[in-house]
Amino acid sequence: GQSLEQPSEVTAVEGAIVQINCTYQTSGFYGLSWYQQHDGGAPTFLSYNALDGLEETGRFSSFLSRSDSYGYLLLQELQMKDSASYFCAVRVDGTGGGNKLTFGTGTQLKVEL
Amino acid sequence: EAQVTQNPRYLITVTGKKLTVTCSQNMNHEYMSWYRQDPGLGLRQIYYSMNVEVTDKGDVPEGYKVSRKEKRNFPLILESPSPNQTSLYFCASSRGGLQYEQYFGPGTRLTVT
Numbered sequence: 001g002q003s004l005e006q007p008s009e010v011t012a013v014e015g016a017i018v019q020i021n022c023t024y025q026t027s028g029f030y031g032l033s034w035y036q037q038h039d040g041g042a043p044t045f046l047s048y049n050a051l052d053g054l055e056e057t058g059r060f061s062s063f064l065s066r067s068d069s070y071g072y073l074l075l076q077e078l079q080m081k082d083s084a085s086y087f088c089a090v091r092v093d094g095t096g097g098g099n100k101l102t103f104g105t106g107t108q109l110k111v112e113l
Numbered sequence: 114e115a116q117v118t119q120n121p122r123y124l125i126t127v128t129g130k131k132l133t134v135t136c137s138q139n140m141n142h143e144y145m146s147w148y149r150q151d152p153g154l155g156l157r158q159i160y161y162s163m164n165v166e167v168t169d170k171g172d173v174p175e176g177y178k179v180s181r182k183e184k185r186n187f188p189l190i191l192e193s194p195s196p197n198q199t200s201l202y203f204c205a206s207s208r209g210g211l212q213y214e215q216y217f218g219p220g221t222r223l224t225v226t
Contacts (some may be wrong), residue, residue: 042217091211094169102213105155
């Protein structure tokens with residue numbers, strides 16, 4: 001089976017930079033995704049990393065190290081609207097290829113003034 | 114507007130009474146999936162479908178059935194619901210697979226008494 005670990009809570013101030021780490025143990029690994037979910041809402045896709053390195057999309061960046069089974073989500077210039085839960089998820093082997101997704105239990109990010 | 118719709122949004126039912134939660138997407142996506150979300154457990158994949166008539170189990174398929182007779186629809190069937198299936202359910206779709214952005218429906222909150 002798969003297991004993922006991420007911190008349960010992170011608090012930061014507006015304008016700061018925060019990093020949410022995710023370590024995983026899995027077989028048949030294809031890639032690592034990140035999702036954001038506001039209270040009462042549906043998850044929304046943030047990023048996907050299949051290869052080692054940093055991917056940047058606006059204020060958000062995501063990093064993957066396959067050899068270390070580790071990734072992180074970096075949020076810069078934090079805004080109050082970034083207060084949400086963030087989930088890492090591993091894409092793993094399933095029928096026809098990497099078609100299964102296992103999520104971590106989520107990190108609650110609180111952005112304070 | 115590109116979207117994933119689920120019905121019903123809220124449902125309270127009794128143990129053993131068969132129910133179906135519908136999911137429809139208007140983006141011509143090949144990949145569709147069902148997840149349940151429970152406090153402290155994150156999202157867990159129930160079933161997924163790579164295309165019409167191609168479905169497979171996720172991490173928690175027990176007690177659920179799915180079918181994919183049309184590309185746009187992916188209903189979730191609970192033939193004999195039990196209280197441990199009380200949860201928040203999300204349907205999602207993506208073009209081609211999990212390396213692409215998954216779009217989530219608004220969620221269905223199910224209570225089984």
